Amino acid sequence: MTPFRKMHGLGNDFVVLDGRDRALPITPARVAAIADRHFGVGCDQFIVLEPPPPGADVFMRIRNPDGSEAGACGNATRCVASLVAAETGKDRVVVRTVAGDLRVERMPGGLWRADMGPARLRWDDVPLAHKADTLHLPLALGPVADPAACSMGNPHATFFVQDLDAIPVAELGPRLETDPLFPDRANIGFAQVLSRTHLRLVIWERGAGLTLACGSGASAAIVNAVRRGLTERRATVTMPGGDLTMEWRESDGHVLMTGPVATVFTGTLDLEAFGA
Numbered sequence: 001m002t003p004f005r006k007m008h009g010l011g012n013d014f015v016v017l018d019g020r021d022r023a024l025p026i027t028p029a030r031v032a033a034i035a036d037r038h039f040g041v042g043c044d045q046f047i048v049l050e051p052p053p054p055g056a057d058v059f060m061r062i063r064n065p066d067g068s069e070a071g072a073c074g075n076a077t078r079c080v081a082s083l084v085a086a087e088t089g090k091d092r093v094v095v096r097t098v099a100g101d102l103r104v105e106r107m108p109g110g111l112w113r114a115d116m117g118p119a120r121l122r123w124d125d126v127p128l129a130h131k132a133d134t135l136h137l138p139l140a141l142g143p144v145a146d147p148a149a150c151s152m153g154n155p156h157a158t159f160f161v162q163d164l165d166a167i168p169v170a171e172l173g174p175r176l177e178t179d180p181l182f183p184d185r186a187n188i189g190f191a192q193v194l195s196r197t198h199l200r201l202v203i204w205e206r207g208a209g210l211t212l213a214c215g216s217g218a219s220a221a222i223v224n225a226v227r228r229g230l231t232e233r234r235a236t237v238t239m240p241g242g243d244l245t246m247e248w249r250e251s252d253g254h255v256l257m258t259g260p261v262a263t264v265f266t267g268t269l270d271l272e273a274f275g276a
């Protein structure tokens with residue numbers, strides 16, 4: 001049996017396994033089965049801790065419920081950093097993903113701040129299928145149009161809308177995620193500007209669907225809002241699961257994300273019982 005933790009950041013929930021001492025028999029089919037909310041444990045992302053490469057405290061592998069692998073997960077980054085910090089007594093932790101190193105530090109009030117790295121703004125960073133202006137993508141569907149895109153280690157497009165409650169996110173999300181403009185698919189954000197320091201955001205996540213919060217999506221939203229002249233560089237992003245405090249730092253273009261972490265239960269899994 002393999003121990004696991006169920007964690008979440010603002011309701012964006014994770015099954016977290018520890019593969020640092022032994023390689024775990026994880027396959028895309030097993031991830032999908034365990035992530036299933038009726039026949040498995042249920043989660044938005046399936047996270048495996050792997051041995052720390054030189055220069056990092058842990059390697060974090062991120063998989064979506066459809067079995068696909070992702071380069072970034074802001075909410076899981078905070079959760080994993082808090083675990084490693086509890087083990088090591090450190091207040092600063094370096095989490096490595098396939099997209100690079102993320103530096104996370106403990107903040108007052110049980111919060112954690114992750115440096116999500118630089119937003120990457122070129123069309124081939126996102127990536128897009130062809131050259132286009134990432135500040136105004138040639139993309140429209142139903143009531144939404146003209147998103148801005150960037151990469152936070154994973155692909156994001158943000159649509160700015162007048163009334164978020166009027167947007168049929170579950171209907172538009174899957175079609176936009178898989179639009180041919182996005183060769184790797186994309187996470188799709190719908191953002192309403194409430195003030196120069198406050199955004200409301202709903203995310204349709206690539207490989208996961210609607211989630212209660214998305215840290216990399218909030219990062220992309222603040223970056224794209226600032227690029228459009230809609231908000232200041234520091235703003236609160238309110239998602240269905242709660243708030244993240246975001247900053248797109250002027251000095252180096254890094255995005256800083258501050259928010260909570262939670263462990264809600266622990267258990268054991270028979271990985272072999274979840275298919276091949």
Ligand SMILES: N[C@@H](CCC[C@H](N)C(=O)O)C(=O)O
Nearest residue numbers: 070073074075154214215216
């Ligand atoms: N929930 C995450 C993002 C998870 C990965 C995403 N679905 C992708 O495929 O890129 C976050 O908090 O950033």
